[in-house]
Amino acid sequence: MLRHVHKTLRRSVGKALHRYDMIADGDRVLVGLSGGADSLTLMWCLKERLARVPIHYDLFAVYIDPGFEDGFSDDLIRYSDGMGYALRVEHTDFGPLSHSDVNLENPCFLCSRLRRKRLFEVARELGCRKLALGHNKDDIIETLFLNMCYAGEISTMLPVQPFFQGAFTVIRPLAFSDEEVIRRFAKEMAFPEFVNSCPSAATSRRAEIKAMLKTLYRSNRKIKGNIFRSMSHVKPDYLLQ
Ligand SMILES: Nc1ncnc2c1ncn2[C@@H]1O[C@H](COP(=O)(O)OP(=O)(O)OP(=O)(O)O)[C@@H](O)[C@H]1O
Numbered sequence: 001m002l003r004h005v006h007k008t009l010r011r012s013v014g015k016a017l018h019r020y021d022m023i024a025d026g027d028r029v030l031v032g033l034s035g036g037a038d039s040l041t042l043m044w045c046l047k048e049r050l051a052r053v054p055i056h057y058d059l060f061a062v063y064i065d066p067g068f069e070d071g072f073s074d075d076l077i078r079y080s081d082g083m084g085y086a087l088r089v090e091h092t093d094f095g096p097l098s099h100s101d102v103n104l105e106n107p108c109f110l111c112s113r114l115r116r117k118r119l120f121e122v123a124r125e126l127g128c129r130k131l132a133l134g135h136n137k138d139d140i141i142e143t144l145f146l147n148m149c150y151a152g153e154i155s156t157m158l159p160v161q162p163f164f165q166g167a168f169t170v171i172r173p174l175a176f177s178d179e180e181v182i183r184r185f186a187k188e189m190a191f192p193e194f195v196n197s198c199p200s201a202a203t204s205r206r207a208e209i210k211a212m213l214k215t216l217y218r219s220n221r222k223i224k225g226n227i228f229r230s231m232s233h234v235k236p237d238y239l240l241q
Pocket residue numbers: 031032033034035036037038039040062063064065066115132133134135
């Protein structure tokens with residue numbers, strides 16, 4: 001069972017890494033580790049791969065602690081140590097700040113903007129030009145729908161995305177990996193679950209879109225693959241001008 005799910009995951013990660021030439025020899029890669037199944041799996045895959053590929057890259061891990069009560073930073077540090085990598089923790093108040101009266105915008109919007117900024121700052125400090133995030137295929141589809149529904153545009157997150165005139169590149173090696181496969185892998189590997197006590201976690205717009213898509217996928221098993229493929233099969237002549 002583990003072998004099967006590992007093979008599926010390894011294939012989808014390999015496909016993303018190769019197709020977009022995500023990591024080159026000598027790269028210093030900062031992995032954003034949130035403690036969820038996606039980023040724990042991402043870190044595991046990138047580390048495991050080092051032993052199999054003819055290139056060398058250095059991996060670093062950072063957790064931006066949002067500052068909610070019942071945080072899990074210490075547990076995550078211990079876990080990372082046990083997995084053989086040092087975790088840097090940035091203690092912040094981004095979570096409570098985003099949910100306070102000071103913030104007039106959507107809490108998720110502000111929190112993720114502040115987090116992203118801090119991730120780039122740490123990357124700069126550590127001399128990492130690549131920032132690896134654990135977004136998966138489902139996240140990419142959800143973002144397409146979020147952007148259509150709430151921003152009025154057809155766009156999504158890219159597997160490789162340059163920032164600041166190419167000074168940094170965000171890479172998403174799980175871009176072709178199904179959430180379900182990642183969950184199964186994390187379960188088989190007995191990865192711990194570090195759950196964030198963010199009050200918006202279950203009520204975000206993303207959670208709504210996720211629920212809607214789940215219903216859609218249940219009606220026909222081809223729908224998910226077709227939506228994903230449609231993002232690289234755009235016919236601009238058949239869109240409105
Ligand atoms: N607090 C954080 N510190 C560092 N990186 C983060 C943090 N939160 C998110 N990330 C990075 O951004 C990615 C996407 O985060 P998001 O919260 O949207 O997804 P997620 O599905 O909850 O991912 P995960 O299962 O890894 O928690 C994560 O996989 C991780 O790489």
